[in-house]
Amino acid sequence: MRAVVVRRLGGPEVLEFTEIPVPRPGIGQVRVKVAAAGVNPVDAATRSGFLTEAGIIPPREVLGLGWDVAGTVDAVGDGVTGFAAGDAVIGLRDRPATTLGAYAGYVVLDADAIAAAPRTVSAVEAATLPLNALTALQALDLLDLPAGATVLVTGAAGAVGGYAVALAKARGFRVVAVAGSADEAPVRGFGAEIFVPRGDFLADRVRSEVPGGVDAALDTALLGLEALDAVANRGRFVVFAAGAAPIPLRGIKVAHVWIRADGAALGELATLADDGVLVPRIADTLPLDEAVKAHERLAAGGLRGRLALTNPIS
Structure with missing residues (x-):
């Protein structure tokens, strides 16, 4: 599958596509086929090297990007009982030093980092909830x-x-x-x-x-x-x-506040979205192959709501 990664730190132009095998879920994990991934300031901070300079991410040859994900369960690892293939979910990847993030066709997350997606909003809108x-x-x-x-x-x-x-x-x-x-x-x-x-x-x-x-x-x-x-x-x-x-x-x-994945809390937030208490706001959607453009728009500022990358190429 294709994924967006960073091999050198800098501006939006350093984002690149790479071909990697589809990841396999381990014990207690779930593989999610990504429908939408949020584009957040933390992604830009990772790409630019700010988080490395701040001591939050150790030096790495390859870094994946993307914390927010909305999509469907594609496979489950041993010991997972709360989710099954085909379930619509949202989730959070909270380890910024990994080589694969949500800017990809598939992402593997711990089962306790995901929750059932809201029923009343689109996957793009749901992708703004986790982070x-x-x-x-x-x-x-x-x-x-x-x-x-x-x-x-x-x-x-x-x-x-x-x-x-x-x-x-x-x-x-x-x-x-x-x-x-x-x-x-x-x-x-x-x-x-x-x-x-x-x-x-x-x-x-x-x-x-x-x-x-x-x-x-x-x-x-x-x-x-x-x-x-x-x-x-x-x-x-x-x-x-x-x-x-x-x-x-x-x-x-x-x-x-140091963010951590919490599937139970995500489930509560999904309910609040269905109840109209939380209203997701999308500034724009772009295909994954326009990730560089998304980061350029993020850097320009003035957005109301989040950008989302959609239709990842698997």
Whole structure:
């Protein structure tokens, strides 16, 4: 089968196709025929070498790309009882140092890294759930706050931020969202009660809406100290990228969300998508053989929703 890999680090032009054997599932694993794979910033960070420089990926001669997958089960390994060939599934590959990712015709995942796909959305839309929605969910888990707490979400118009707003609202939090002025309507549609346009003196403007500061912040936009200053003393703050954690001033507990595969949680997210609580957003779809173009568009920025690679060539 054909797959997209990286043999040298750099810009989108370093992506290349390679012919490799169709992988076989081992004990407790499932092989998925890929229908759609999400294109995420972490893919660009892998390709460029940022994750290698940050010590997250060890030096490798070949790296696969693609964390998100939606498709159908093609084969199961020994010991797998919850899935069978033909099942529509979504899944997450959470080991970035492997030689094969979801940018391929087939991918093998542990059975506990997949879940039944949502019934009411397309495979392309479902492919945006694993990495982005799981990241938002696991970040909210780190807050460990009661319903009624006030949570600030920066980058609320982004893929992770939008899911974070919707999931926070579903948990009974009062959501304060930060995004560009043009994104106010959709962000309020995700569930934000208070909208603060992106710009200077963010903390002052948030505190004018929430005197004393918010109980916690999910800083998906990596604003750092600007967002931390909007959090109340002894509040909570979650950061979403290596090296982006601000100094934990005023007794604020700063945590980093490190995404991990979780099939049970993915199943819950699929249900929320079917219930309309989570609404996947697709910026565009491209065939796998246009992966370079997809990464060029990702680098250009300005996307609302995720790009997805479809119809992989097996």
